[in-house]
Amino acid sequence: MNKSDSERIAGDYQARGYKEAHSWKEAHEIVVNTCAVRQSAEDRANGFLLNVKTYFSELKLPHAKLILTGCMTHHGDRKIYEMFPMIDEILPIGEVGFNSQAVRRDTYHAWVPISTGCNSFCTFCIVPYSRGREKSRPMHEIISEVKKLAREGYREVTLLGMNVNSWGLEKVGIGFRKLLMDKDKKFKREDLPSNQSQYLRPNGTPPFVKLIRRIAKIKGIEKIRFLTSNPWDFHDELIAEIARNNKIDRYIHLPIQSGSNKILKLMNRGYTKEDYINLVQKLRKKVPDVAIGTDIIVGFPGETETDFQETVSLANTMGWKIAFVARYSPRPGTASFRIYHDGISLKEKDRRWNILDEIINKKNLNIRPKIVK
Numbered sequence: 001m002n003k004s005d006s007e008r009i010a011g012d013y014q015a016r017g018y019k020e021a022h023s024w025k026e027a028h029e030i031v032v033n034t035c036a037v038r039q040s041a042e043d044r045a046n047g048f049l050l051n052v053k054t055y056f057s058e059l060k061l062p063h064a065k066l067i068l069t070g071c072m073t074h075h076g077d078r079k080i081y082e083m084f085p086m087i088d089e090i091l092p093i094g095e096v097g098f099n100s101q102a103v104r105r106d107t108y109h110a111w112v113p114i115s116t117g118c119n120s121f122c123t124f125c126i127v128p129y130s131r132g133r134e135k136s137r138p139m140h141e142i143i144s145e146v147k148k149l150a151r152e153g154y155r156e157v158t159l160l161g162m163n164v165n166s167w168g169l170e171k172v173g174i175g176f177r178k179l180l181m182d183k184d185k186k187f188k189r190e191d192l193p194s195n196q197s198q199y200l201r202p203n204g205t206p207p208f209v210k211l212i213r214r215i216a217k218i219k220g221i222e223k224i225r226f227l228t229s230n231p232w233d234f235h236d237e238l239i240a241e242i243a244r245n246n247k248i249d250r251y252i253h254l255p256i257q258s259g260s261n262k263i264l265k266l267m268n269r270g271y272t273k274e275d276y277i278n279l280v281q282k283l284r285k286k287v288p289d290v291a292i293g294t295d296i297i298v299g300f301p302g303e304t305e306t307d308f309q310e311t312v313s314l315a316n317t318m319g320w321k322i323a324f325v326a327r328y329s330p331r332p333g334t335a336s337f338r339i340y341h342d343g344i345s346l347k348e349k350d351r352r353w354n355i356l357d358e359i360i361n362k363k364n365l366n367i368r369p370k371i372v373k
């Protein structure tokens, strides 16, 4: 998503008559598009900005204008200026429009954003705060961008959204949610995780499936990928569409985050381990050549050795092709930062990280065929 945003930021600059500098050392303006998903990402941005500042002041060169954008802007202007006194301007990431002309380096594959923001409120995640509530890009805009890409010679597109499955779905209003809870007194707020209660069930074919069908009909487009799908609303119709539409890539990214139901609940993920296994089984049955990758967080607050072993057991049995394993780091502003105690040491998080990396990623590396040039 950040790569796609950067392409659009570059497009906005070009439209205003700017040219890309060969290196940041030659630039008059530097836009730093940040990620706040983990502390290490913020540290990298910090390190880069310090480098830039030192370079210009030590060489006594005119100071390049430094503009910060991306997910770190959620800290708020005051804190950002405190953290990075060298920053000249903050560009809220929400202002990067869908329709800015992207400046792409790749000539074969293109990132195409279809939605922005997220309504899921997983307790560890900053996205709903940094990028705001989910907003679907209109179908006609997406289609015309993909048609243009096809005319320019692009053959592959990746549709981007924090949760592509809910693209175009009608949202459940707060009043309706309350009505649901009031009507059936068995429902309490905690029984209705925000991520499952934000949308009305699709009436017929889910809009995302309709979107994929329209894109698949565009002449010239040979491969369609999408990122990312939430397991809780990966509709059966989408599985059927993948099975019958061979333009859809056979790699599906399906984050599980944890193999323990207790931790999934604390994360407010809106599905159980059993739901996830069931979904993967359905996918594999209908799409036998599907490859599945995942995201996992280790060391989430409250994750005991027993909880972790439940994830290990899935790592041994799910057949994931790849896993992006992250050590939990509390993000200021998120629910887990406010509510839970980050009581697991970094050493222990490292241990858990290594175990999963070994089981899923290293093992797969060994069995991947060697590329002969």
Ligand code: SF4
Binding pocket: 118, 119, 120, 121, 122, 125, 126, 127, 128, 162, 163, 230
């Ligand atoms: S689905 Fe959860 S993890 Fe993904 S962007 Fe939304 S809140 Fe974050």
